[in-house]
Amino acid sequence: MNSTTFLENNRVLQHCFQYQHLYLPLLALVVLAIPLLLNVLQGEPLLQGGESYYHLSQARDLSLPTWYYYPLHLLLSLKGALVLLSLLAGIASVWLFLNLAKLLGWEQRFTFFLSLLVILSPAFIWTFSTLSTYAAVLFLALLGLLLFLHPRQTLWAILPWGLVSFLEGFSALLLILLGLFIWNTHREQKRAAVLITLSALFFLTIVLLHQPFFLGPFYAENHFSGLIADFGARGGISFFALLLGLIGLGLVWKENKLAPVYAFVPILIAGYAFNTHTGFYLTLLAAVTGIFGLDSIFNRPWTFPTLKKFTLFLLLLGILFSTISYLDRISVIGPHTAEKNTLLWMNENTPKESLVLALPEESNYVRYFAQRTPFCCGGGTSGQREKQAVRNKMLSSVYIHELFPLLEEHQINLIYITPEWRRMLPAEQGFLFLLKNERFKLLYAEEGYEVWKYELGGGKLSQQKP
Amino acid sequence: MKVSSPPIIFIKLSSLPWTMGSSRGGIWSSQKEHYWLLLIIVVVLSLRLYFAFTIPNFTYESYFHLRQVEQIRETGLPLFNDPLSYGGRELRFLPLFHYLAAFFTLFLPLELVGKLLPNILFSLLPLIVYLLAKKIEPRSQAGPLLAAFISGLLPILFQPNLFTPVSLFIPLLFLTIYGFLSLPKRLYLYLISFFLLSFTSSAAALLLIGLGLYLLLSRMEGKAISKAEVELILTSLFFFLWVQFLFFKRTFLREGIHFIWQNIPSPILTNYFPQFTIGQAIIAVSIVPFFAGIFVVYRALFRLKNQKSFLLISFVVSTTVVTWFRLIQFKLALAFFGVILAILFASFYRDFRFYLTKTKLHRWISLLSLVLILILAATIVPPAMASAQLQATPSDTELNAFRWLQENTPTEATVLASLEEGHLVTWYAQRKNLMGDQFALIPDVEQRFQALNALFTSSFLTEAIDYTDKYKINYIVLTPHAQQKYQLVRPKYYAPNCFERVYHQNETRIYRIRCSLQEINKATPPD
Numbered sequence: 001m002n003s004t005t006f007l008e009n010n011r012v013l014q015h016c017f018q019y020q021h022l023y024l025p026l027l028a029l030v031v032l033a034i035p036l037l038l039n040v041l042q043g044e045p046l047l048q049g050g051e052s053y054y055h056l057s058q059a060r061d062l063s064l065p066t067w068y069y070y071p072l073h074l075l076l077s078l079k080g081a082l083v084l085l086s087l088l089a090g091i092a093s094v095w096l097f098l099n100l101a102k103l104l105g106w107e108q109r110f111t112f113f114l115s116l117l118v119i120l121s122p123a124f125i126w127t128f129s130t131l132s133t134y135a136a137v138l139f140l141a142l143l144g145l146l147l148f149l150h151p152r153q154t155l156w157a158i159l160p161w162g163l164v165s166f167l168e169g170f171s172a173l174l175l176i177l178l179g180l181f182i183w184n185t186h187r188e189q190k191r192a193a194v195l196i197t198l199s200a201l202f203f204l205t206i207v208l209l210h211q212p213f214f215l216g217p218f219y220a221e222n223h224f225s226g227l228i229a230d231f232g233a234r235g236g237i238s239f240f241a242l243l244l245g246l247i248g249l250g251l252v253w254k255e256n257k258l259a260p261v262y263a264f265v266p267i268l269i270a271g272y273a274f275n276t277h278t279g280f281y282l283t284l285l286a287a288v289t290g291i292f293g294l295d296s297i298f299n300r301p302w303t304f305p306t307l308k309k310f311t312l313f314l315l316l317l318g319i320l321f322s323t324i325s326y327l328d329r330i331s332v333i334g335p336h337t338a339e340k341n342t343l344l345w346m347n348e349n350t351p352k353e354s355l356v357l358a359l360p361e362e363s364n365y366v367r368y369f370a371q372r373t374p375f376c377c378g379g380g381t382s383g384q385r386e387k388q389a390v391r392n393k394m395l396s397s398v399y400i401h402e403l404f405p406l407l408e409e410h411q412i413n414l415i416y417i418t419p420e421w422r423r424m425l426p427a428e429q430g431f432l433f434l435l436k437n438e439r440f441k442l443l444y445a446e447e448g449y450e451v452w453k454y455e456l457g458g459g460k461l462s463q464q465k466p
Numbered sequence: 467m468k469v470s471s472p473p474i475i476f477i478k479l480s481s482l483p484w485t486m487g488s489s490r491g492g493i494w495s496s497q498k499e500h501y502w503l504l505l506i507i508v509v510v511l512s513l514r515l516y517f518a519f520t521i522p523n524f525t526y527e528s529y530f531h532l533r534q535v536e537q538i539r540e541t542g543l544p545l546f547n548d549p550l551s552y553g554g555r556e557l558r559f560l561p562l563f564h565y566l567a568a569f570f571t572l573f574l575p576l577e578l579v580g581k582l583l584p585n586i587l588f589s590l591l592p593l594i595v596y597l598l599a600k601k602i603e604p605r606s607q608a609g610p611l612l613a614a615f616i617s618g619l620l621p622i623l624f625q626p627n628l629f630t631p632v633s634l635f636i637p638l639l640f641l642t643i644y645g646f647l648s649l650p651k652r653l654y655l656y657l658i659s660f661f662l663l664s665f666t667s668s669a670a671a672l673l674l675i676g677l678g679l680y681l682l683l684s685r686m687e688g689k690a691i692s693k694a695e696v697e698l699i700l701t702s703l704f705f706f707l708w709v710q711f712l713f714f715k716r717t718f719l720r721e722g723i724h725f726i727w728q729n730i731p732s733p734i735l736t737n738y739f740p741q742f743t744i745g746q747a748i749i750a751v752s753i754v755p756f757f758a759g760i761f762v763v764y765r766a767l768f769r770l771k772n773q774k775s776f777l778l779i780s781f782v783v784s785t786t787v788v789t790w791f792r793l794i795q796f797k798l799a800l801a802f803f804g805v806i807l808a809i810l811f812a813s814f815y816r817d818f819r820f821y822l823t824k825t826k827l828h829r830w831i832s833l834l835s836l837v838l839i840l841i842l843a844a845t846i847v848p849p850a851m852a853s854a855q856l857q858a859t860p861s862d863t864e865l866n867a868f869r870w871l872q873e874n875t876p877t878e879a880t881v882l883a884s885l886e887e888g889h890l891v892t893w894y895a896q897r898k899n900l901m902g903d904q905f906a907l908i909p910d911v912e913q914r915f916q917a918l919n920a921l922f923t924s925s926f927l928t929e930a931i932d933y934t935d936k937y938k939i940n941y942i943v944l945t946p947h948a949q950q951k952y953q954l955v956r957p958k959y960y961a962p963n964c965f966e967r968v969y970h971q972n973e974t975r976i977y978r979i980r981c982s983l984q985e986i987n988k989a990t991p992p993d
Contacts, residue, residue: 225722230711232719240707247700303694304653307701314704318711325715426913 017108021098024115028094028128031119031323032087035129038331045340046080048333049234050218050361052131053368056082060368065209068166072131082131089139090128094119096142103149114291120319121237122229122326123283129330133215134280137171140164148179154190158197165201169213170271170278172202174264181260216277219361226276227283229326234333237283238322240315245286248293261288335365338447339418343369345444346451350414357394357407358416366416375412395424395431403434413456415440419448502611503596510618511589517854518581518626525859527903528629529889531564532580538568539576550892551899552914553880553937556907558713562665563631584633585626592618594640595805599812601647602774609812612839616755616808621849622801627857632798635667640805642673643781647774650694660702664709669798672781674703675788680780689776717906726793729905731915734885753845754838758814759807775813781806860890863972864945868894870969871941871976879940882921884948891943900937922952927959928983935982941968942977949973 016023039046047053059072075082094115101111118124127134140160148157161179165172179195205211219234229236237245252258268285271278294315302308335343339362346356347370356372358365363374376387390406397403406412415435425432434440435452444451524532537545544561551557570579592614599610617623623636642663645656663670677699684691711718717725727735759782762775782803789799818838822831868890871881880898881891888902900921901914908914917933921942924930933939942957942965949955956975957965969976 222722230715230718231722239711240704243703243707297700302697303650304697307697311697311701311704314701314708318704318708321708321711325719329719423909 013109017112020108020112020115021095024098024112024119025091025094027116028091028119028124029087031125031327032090032129034327035125035330036083036087038327042331043337044331045335045337046083047131048330048335049126049130049132050364051133051216052083053335053364054218055131055133057364057367065211068163083129086128086131086135089135090124093128093135093139093142096139096146100142100146100149103146110291110295113294114287117241117287117290117319118284120323121235121241121283121287122233122322122330123235123237123280125323125326125330126235127280133167134171137164137167140167141171141175144175145178148182148191148194154188154194157194161194161198162201165198165205166211168215169202169206169211170275172198172205174267174281176202177263177267181263214271214275214277217275217360218277218364221276223273223276227272227279230322233279235280235283237286238319240318240322241290242286244293244297244315245288245290246293248289248291248296251296252292258289258292261285334361335369336447336449339365339449340369342444342446342449342451343416345446346370346372346414346416349443350451350453354414355410355412356414356416357391357412359418359420360388362416362418362420370416372414375410397434398430400434400437403431404439407454408456411456413454415452415454417450417452422448499607499611503593503614506592506611506614506618507589510592511585513619513850513854514585514589514624514626515581516626517857518585521627521854521857521859522862523627523859523865524580525625525628525857526886526889528580528627529893530902530904531567531629531631532576533889533893534559534561534564535567535571535579536576538564539571548892550897551888551902551904552908553898553900556716557904558717558906559904560631560665560667560709560713562662563634566634567629580629581627584629587633587637588623589618591623591637591640591805594637594644595809598640598644598647598778598809601644602778602809603812603816606812606816608835609815612815612842613808613810613812616811616842616846617805619846619850620801620804620808621846621853622797622804624850624853625857626854627859631667632801635663635669636801636805638663638666639670639673639802643777646677646695646698647777649692649698653694653698656698660705664706668710668714669794670706672785672788672794672799672802674699674706676777676781676784677702679784679787680777683780683783684776687776720907720909725906729908729911731905731912733915733919754842755804755807755811759810762810762813762817775810778806778809782810858886860887860945860947864947864974865890865894866971867943867945867969867974867976871895871897871943874968875941880938881941881943882918882934882939883943884922884945884951885915885918886951887943887945887947897941900939922948922954922957925958927961927964927981930957930959931964931979931981931983934979940979942979944975944977946973 035048036046039048047056055069055072056076058066059069059076062069062073072082075085078084097115098111126132127138140163144157144160144164147153147160161172161175164175176195176198179191179198183191183195206213222233225231226233227236228239228242230239249258264281264285268278268281272282298308298312343365346366350370350372352372354372355375356363356366356370357375360376363376366372366374376384376391390410394403394406397406417432417435422432427433435442439455441453441455442450443453534544537543538561544559544564546557548555548557567576567579567583570583574582595617596610596614599606599613603609638659642656642659645652645659649656660670660673663673681691681696681699683689714725721729762779785794785799785803785806788794789796789803815835815838819831819835822828822834827834864887868883868887871879871891872895875881875895875897877897880900881895882900883891885901885903888899891897891899892902900918901908901911905911914937917937921930921933921939944954944956957977960977961981964979964981965977966980967975968978
């Protein structure tokens with residue numbers, strides 16, 4: 001970015017640019033601490049979101065293919081306080097990024113605004129206030145990148161980057177691509193060695209060990225709303241920041257500034273189309289292009305200088321508005337205390353071999369709290385899409401002769417109903433109405449969270465008629 | 467030469483506006499032009515007020531807005547949490563129009579404000595259209611006046627009994643466009659009108675989409691774009707978005723991208739985004755401006771380099787695209803489209819006269835202009851009058867039934883009326899309704915609409931009672947409007963022991979519901 005008139009006269013901003021190593025991690029701490037504090041105040045579990053409980057379940061049921069959960073396995077006794085790991089990873093990632101920017105010689109204001117846009121993005125808040133793969137990936141990727149660029153520590157990069165290839169194939173692929181870009185401009189044997197090892201690890205984990213290429217999604221997918229926080233996305237980016245990113249892309253697309261970014265655009269879009277969980281990377285991309293947008297718009301003299309200040313003010317207000325709205329609703333995502341109680345009841349009062357029908361996000365709560373196997377979905381294992389289709393078929397059943405054979409075929413004997421089900425499904429017909437059949441029995445209910453038993457092999461259908 | 471002397475009709479017609487295609491310091495002064503403009507405004511206002519006061523009531527949707535205005539007058543705040551609509555619901559809307567009307571109710575009765583304000587606002591449209599047309603055709607005198615005339619009597623907008631924010635939105639929208647076209651001289655006009663527009667209707671997005679397309683087309687055509695214009699577009703975009711997020715945060719969160727369709731129940735979505743026939747659409751925006759507009763759009767897109775008409779054409783294209791994708795209510799898009807075409811008619815008229823001067827018909831130029839204007843008047847005035855006369859308004863006898871409800875039913879009662887009459891239940895009867903035509907943020911809108919239809923069309927008493935129980939409906943109002951809509955005289959499931967007729971006047975009936983269903987055995991789902 002060229003140094004011109006972009007807010008350089010503002011003393012406060014100048015001060016912020018100069019001491020960003022202090023302020024930005026501090027801002028990250030504040031932003032990430034708010035959801036935790038809200039959960040504490042509202043008496044809700046500290047760890048939110050299905051993904052957190054997916055990882056906890058994996059750490060608890062440790063096995064050889066998931067050996068990388070061992071550190072988390074050792075810390076399981078910390079329970080809710082584990083979220084502090086994510087918080088620390090968030091702060092450390094900001095710090096690593098600032099060091100990386102310094103190493104690359106980026107301008108202070110560029111680094112400052114990019115970090116600000118990322119820290120205030122709901123994607124960042126969600127990722128680093130829950131136990132999330134991308135929290136670990138971003139931290140490891142930045143650490144690896146610092147080592148990769150370091151003239152004497154290059155080979156050490158294989159440790160953090162290699163670990164990423166076990167966490168998620170898609171992230172490892174992006175790292176290989178990023179490494180190739182760097183290697184293309186600064187060809188060194190050590191870097192080539194790192195990239196070859198990483199590629200081999202990628203091949204090993206995906207092809208031979210069948211590790212998930214995509215992890216998640218841990219919630220119902222929505223390709224449009226899943227990216228924009230203001231439209232109800234779990235993470236996502238502020239609509240204002242996205243717009244800024246699009247403007248940035250539109251304004252500087254001909255220039256070389258964004259050339260490396262273009263290679264990632266089709267891969268990230270394809271990844272997002274296949275699995276919305278990867279939207280995290282799209283938000284990072286939008287933040288980067290957004291900074292170029294910000295630069296193109298404001299780093300030039302305007303015909304109406306007052307309008308320039310007003311527009312910048314509106315933009316910041318819009319981004320802050322999204323962040324505050326997001327912080328306001330993040331603590332109600334779940335699991336809630338009543339939900340936790342219901343699942344703990346399920347743990348103590350139902351057969352251990354039970355198979356539970358639940359919504360995607362709740363599947364991981366079922367796995368962790370109730371320690372029962374959910375029918376589907378919410379992880380990265382194969383066959384999830386087929387199971388998802390079966391689950392959808394069950395939920396759209398209108399007659400018992402449609403529903404019962406599916407439940408029998410898949411040996412589902414418990415159904416975990418939440419207020420979300422009641423919001424999604426009609427009460428007068430379909431799945432919820434079918435629960436009135438005598439083969440279903442309500443076992444437990446608390447604040448809209450219900451455990452229903454389905455009597456497997458309860459006789460022929462014709463015998464069920466009154 | 468005898469041939470060159472003008473025909474006698476030209477001399478007689480020369481004092482009239484249509485004879486002057488452009489001002490060349492002739493007999494026409496700008497003062498006369500202003501008199502003609504004033505005459506158009508007065509005629510339009512008079513016609514509008516004539517219909518507004520001869521037709522006794524407002525259109526159905528107006529009653530929602532009247533209620534909001536009354537609420538603002540009484541409490542200073544709009545009714546964002548309505549205890550009556552849908553039996554109690556949250557609602558968000560942009561309230562500038564309601565505040566403006568509420569201000570006038572400090573001096574005048576609400577019903578009078580309801581009749582005067584929208585018509586005065588709409589009567590200002592010819593003035594704005596004249597200014598805009600003058601911007602694109604500064605040397606033309608008759609063209610801008612004709613554009614003003616067309617916009618004043620545009621059939622799609624000629625609904626004098628309509629009390630909705632559209633009456634503020636349309637004039638403000640074109641005032642904003644005028645401000646934009648007059649940059650940098652009228653910067654503050656643009657900023658103020660856009661500021662007001664953003665608080666009037668979300669349809670202001672049309673302006674931004676049009677401006678965006680203008681930038682895109684200008685770039686593609688290699689036309690120079692003023693820096694000030696780009697800056698203003700950016701500021702407007704961020705300001706508009708900010709205002710929308712401020713008011714509709716919850717709507718966006720709850721409905722996601724579906725906020726565009728305003729949570730309209732799927733069976734009636736086609737009414738909001740209907741598949742108009744080409745014929746209907748052409749009549750709504752008037753035949754002559756429609757074809758003239760197409761001609762001007764063609765010329766401007768492919769041959770002309772006039773930046774100002776280029777902007778208007780960007781609006782035409784963007785509106786067409788947005789309507790095609792069903793992203794905006796068709797009626798509103800057509801209104802916007804109609805006014806743009808009216809403005810473009812000024813260009814067409816100048817081109818028409820210019821073309822005639824190059825042909826052998828140049829001696830008959832005034833006569834031909836007169837013919838064109840007569841055709842224009844013949845195709846605009848009758849549809850406009852028909853549009854005014856055919857406005858959907860409730861009759862006095864229907865309204866009496868709702869007034870009766872207010873005086874003779876318990877205050878907590880819920881009343882079933884047709885969808886259009888939902889606001890009459892909350893305004894006149896001051897009782898809870900099952901539903902009205904403001905659908906946003908209603909989680910079970912589809913089920914409610916299904917219940918409403920079933921309650922008017924079902925043949926089964928148990929089904930009807932099941933719904934009245936579920937939604938705690940105590941009264942059913944059956945007006946001639948509902949009878950005509952659902953093709954019935956009384957509900958098919960009518961049973962005297964369950965429905966007590968408590969009101970019957972001039973075909974309007976009110977039934978009190980006396981039955982309810984009781985579960986005596988657990989229901990068994992279907993096999």
